[in-house]
Amino acid sequence: MDLPGLYNYWVxxxxxxxxxxxxxxxxxxxxxxxxxxIFQTSVFILYISMGKIEGGTAPIIGEGWTVYxxxxxxxxILTAIVVGVATTALGLALIVRIKEAYGxxxxxxxxxxxxxx
Amino acid sequence: MILAHLPxxxxxxxxxxxxxxxxxxxGTAAWFLALLVAWAALILSVLLLRQVLAGGPISYELGDWAxxxxxxxxxxxxxxxxxxxxAAVGAVVLPYAxxxxxxxxxxxxxxxxxxxxxxxxxxLLGVTITGDAFNLxxxxxxSSLSSYVLIALGRDPRALTAAFQYLILGTLGxxxxxxxxxxxxxxxxxxxxxxxxxxxxxxxxSRTVLVAFAFLAVGAxxxxxxxxxxxxxPNAYAYAPSxxxxxxxxxxxxxxxxxxxxxxxTVFGAGYSFDLLTLNHLLMPLAVVAILVxxxxxxxxxxxxxxxxxxxxxxxxxxxxxxxxVSVSGLTAGIVHLFNHxxxxxxxxxALGCVALRIGSVRIExxxxxxxxxxxxxxxxxxxxxxxxGVPLTAGFISKLYxxxxxxxxxxxxxxxxxxxxxxxxxxxxxxxxxxxxxxxxPEGTAEAPVAEAPLSMLIPTWVLILASIYxxxxxxxxxxxxxxxxxxxxxxxx
Numbered sequence: 177m178d179l180p181g182l183y184n185y186w187v188x189x190x191x192x193x194x195x196x197x198x199x200x201x202x203x204x205x206x207x208x209x210x211x212x213x214i215f216q217t218s219v220f221i222l223y224i225s226m227g228k229i230e231g232g233t234a235p236i237i238g239e240g241w242t243v244y245x246x247x248x249x250x251x252x253i254l255t256a257i258v259v260g261v262a263t264t265a266l267g268l269a270l271i272v273r274i275k276e277a278y279g280x281x282x283x284x285x286x287x288x289x290x291x292x293x
Numbered sequence: 294m295i296l297a298h299l300p301x302x303x304x305x306x307x308x309x310x311x312x313x314x315x316x317x318x319x320g321t322a323a324w325f326l327a328l329l330v331a332w333a334a335l336i337l338s339v340l341l342l343r344q345v346l347a348g349g350p351i352s353y354e355l356g357d358w359a360x361x362x363x364x365x366x367x368x369x370x371x372x373x374x375x376x377x378x379x380a381a382v383g384a385v386v387l388p389y390a391x392x393x394x395x396x397x398x399x400x401x402x403x404x405x406x407x408x409x410x411x412x413x414x415x416x417l418l419g420v421t422i423t424g425d426a427f428n429l430x431x432x433x434x435x436s437s438l439s440s441y442v443l444i445a446l447g448r449d450p451r452a453l454t455a456a457f458q459y460l461i462l463g464t465l466g467x468x469x470x471x472x473x474x475x476x477x478x479x480x481x482x483x484x485x486x487x488x489x490x491x492x493x494x495x496x497x498x499s500r501t502v503l504v505a506f507a508f509l510a511v512g513a514x515x516x517x518x519x520x521x522x523x524x525x526x527p528n529a530y531a532y533a534p535s536x537x538x539x540x541x542x543x544x545x546x547x548x549x550x551x552x553x554x555x556x557x558x559t560v561f562g563a564g565y566s567f568d569l570l571t572l573n574h575l576l577m578p579l580a581v582v583a584i585l586v587x588x589x590x591x592x593x594x595x596x597x598x599x600x601x602x603x604x605x606x607x608x609x610x611x612x613x614x615x616x617x618x619v620s621v622s623g624l625t626a627g628i629v630h631l632f633n634h635x636x637x638x639x640x641x642x643x644a645l646g647c648v649a650l651r652i653g654s655v656r657i658e659x660x661x662x663x664x665x666x667x668x669x670x671x672x673x674x675x676x677x678x679x680x681x682x683g684v685p686l687t688a689g690f691i692s693k694l695y696x697x698x699x700x701x702x703x704x705x706x707x708x709x710x711x712x713x714x715x716x717x718x719x720x721x722x723x724x725x726x727x728x729x730x731x732x733x734x735x736p737e738g739t740a741e742a743p744v745a746e747a748p749l750s751m752l753i754p755t756w757v758l759i760l761a762s763i764y765x766x767x768x769x770x771x772x773x774x775x776x777x778x779x780x781x782x783x784x785x786x787x788x
Contacts (some may be wrong), residue, residue, distance in 0.1 A: 277450040
C-alpha cells in the first residue's frame with residue numbers, strides 16, 4: 177500500500193476528524209461553527225486532490241499539452257465553498273441573535289438559562 | 294412549449310420569485326406573489342405527474358447539455374409523486390400563512406419570510422426532480438439553509454438555539470452526503486444518477502464505493518431524522534412559527550426519505566444495497582425503535598407541537614419500516630405513507646396554528662375546554678388524530694394496512710405487531726389532547742369570554758388537508774396506484 181503517496185487522504189482524514197471533534201466537543205457556539213468549517217474544508221481537499229492527474233497541467237488548453245488535470249472537481253468545490261460560506265454566515269448571524277437573547281454564546285450557560293426560564 | 298419545459302419551470306418559477314418577494318418589501322405583496330407561485334408550482338407538478346403516468350420517465354437536459362456531462366432532470370413515478378406532495382403542501386400552507394405569519398412575526402420580517410419559504414420550496418422541489426447527484430446536494434443545502442432561517446423566525450428565543458442545532462446537524466448530514474457523492478465520483482467518474490447506476494457494479498467491491506455507501510446512508514438518515522439522528526427535530530418543530538412547522542413537517546423529511554430511496558434503489562441498486570450489504574438490517578431495528586420509543590416519548594409531552602414532532606419521528610419509522618421490507622408491497626406502503634403522513638401532519642400542525650392564534654399557547658393544559666370554544670378547529674384535530682392512529686376510512690389506515698400486509702407477506706409477525714402497538718400508543722397521545730379539549734372544563738374566566746373560531750383563511754387550508762387525509766383513505770386508487778408504480782420501478786420490475 178502506497179502510504180506516503182496517499183498523504184492527501186491523510187490530510188483529509190486528520191482535518192475531518194479535527195473538525196468533527198471541535199463541533200461535537202466544544203461548548204462555545206462560535207467554535208462549533210469553526211469546527212464545521214474545518215470539517216467542510218477537509219471535504220474540499222478530498223475533491224480537489226482527487227482531480228489532480230499525474231503529469232497533467234492546469235485545465236486550460238495550451239500548445240503541446242495533452243494531459244490536463246480534471247476541472248470538474250474544482251467546479252464542484254466552488255459550489256461547495258459557496259454553500260459553506262452561506263452556512264457560516266447563517267450560523268454566525270444566529271449566534272449574534274442568540275447573544276442578544278441570552279447574553280452568552282456558551283452552550284451550557286444557554287442551556288441553564290433555558291431550563292430556568 | 295410550456296409542456297416541453299415543465300421540469301425546468303418547476304424549479305425556475307419559485308427560484309426566481311424568491312428574490313422578487315424580497316424586492317417587493319411589503320408583506321402583503323410578497324405573500325400574494327408567494328401564493329401565486331405556490332399554486333403555479335402545484336399545477337406544474339400535477340401536469341408532470343400526468344405526463345409521467347401516461348408516457349413513462351421524462352428526461353430533461355438543462356441547457357441542452359447532454360447527460361451525463363450536463364445536468365439532467367429525470368422525472369419518474371417516484372419523483373413526480375414526491376413533487377406533488379411538496380407542491381400541494383406549499384399551495385395549502387401559503388393561504389394559511391398570511392394570517393398566521395402576520396400574527397407571529399413582526400411586519401419588517403414578512404417579505405423575508407416569504408422569500409425564505411419560496412427558496413425552501415424551490416430547494417425541496419429541486420432535490421426531488423434532479424437526476425444529478427451533486428445537484429441534489431446543492432438543492433438540499435438551499436432548502437436546508439432556508440429552513441434554518443424559517444425556524445429561527447419563531448417567537449420563542451429557543452427557536453434560535455433550535456435553528457442553530459439544526460444548522461450544525463443538518464450541515465453535517467449534507468456534508469456526509471457530499472463526501473459520499475465525491476467518493477462515487479472518484480470511483481466511477483460520473484455524477485449523473487442513471488450513469489452511476491451503470492458504472493457502479495464493476496467497481497462495487499472497491500472500498501471507495503463501500504465507504505461512499507456508508508456516508509450516504511448516514512447523511513440521508515440524519516436529514517430524514519431516523520431514530521438516533523432525530524435530535525434536531527423536536528426542538529425545530531416546537532419553536533418554529535406555526536406555518537413553518539406545518540410546511541417542514543409535511544415536506545422536508547419526506548424529501549429526505551426520497552433521497553434515501555433514490556440513492557439506495559436507483560443508484561446503488563436494490564440487490565447491492567439490501568441483498569449484499571443488508572442495509573435493511575440496519576434500518577429495520579432503528580425504525581422499530583423509532584416507532585416504539587418516540588411514540589412513548591410523545592405521550593409524556595405537554596407541548597402539543599413537541600408531541601406531534603415526536604409522533605413525526607415515529608411515523609418516519611413506519612416509512613423506513615416499509616422501505617426496509619424491500620418488496621413491492623413494503624415499498625408501496627412506505628411511499629403511500631409519505632403522502633398520507635404529509636397530509637395528516639400538515640393538517641394537524643395547521644390546526645395547532647389556529648389554536649396558537651386564538652389562545653397564544655399550544656400546551657395541553659391551556660387547551661382545556663377548547664373543543665366547545667373552537668369546535669371546527671378541534672374537530673379537524675380529532676379527525677387528523679384518527680387518521681394518525683389509523684382508524685378505517687382514513688388515510689392512516691391505508692398506510693398501516695399495507696405495512697401489516699407487507700410484514701405478513703414476509704412472515705414478520707413481530708413487525709406487524711409493532712405497527713399495531715405503535716397505533717395503540719398514538720391513541721394514547723391523541724387521547725390526551727382530545728380529553729383536554731373536550732372533557733376538561735374551561736379555565737376560569739374564559740368560559741364567559743368566548744374565544745372566537747379561527748379565521749376562515751386559516752380554517753379552510755386546515756380542513757383541506759384533513760379532508761384530503763379522509764378522502765385518500767376512502768379512494769386510494771390514485772395514491773396507492775402511483776405508489777405501487779413507483780415501488781415497482783424502484784425494484785426494477787417496470788420502467
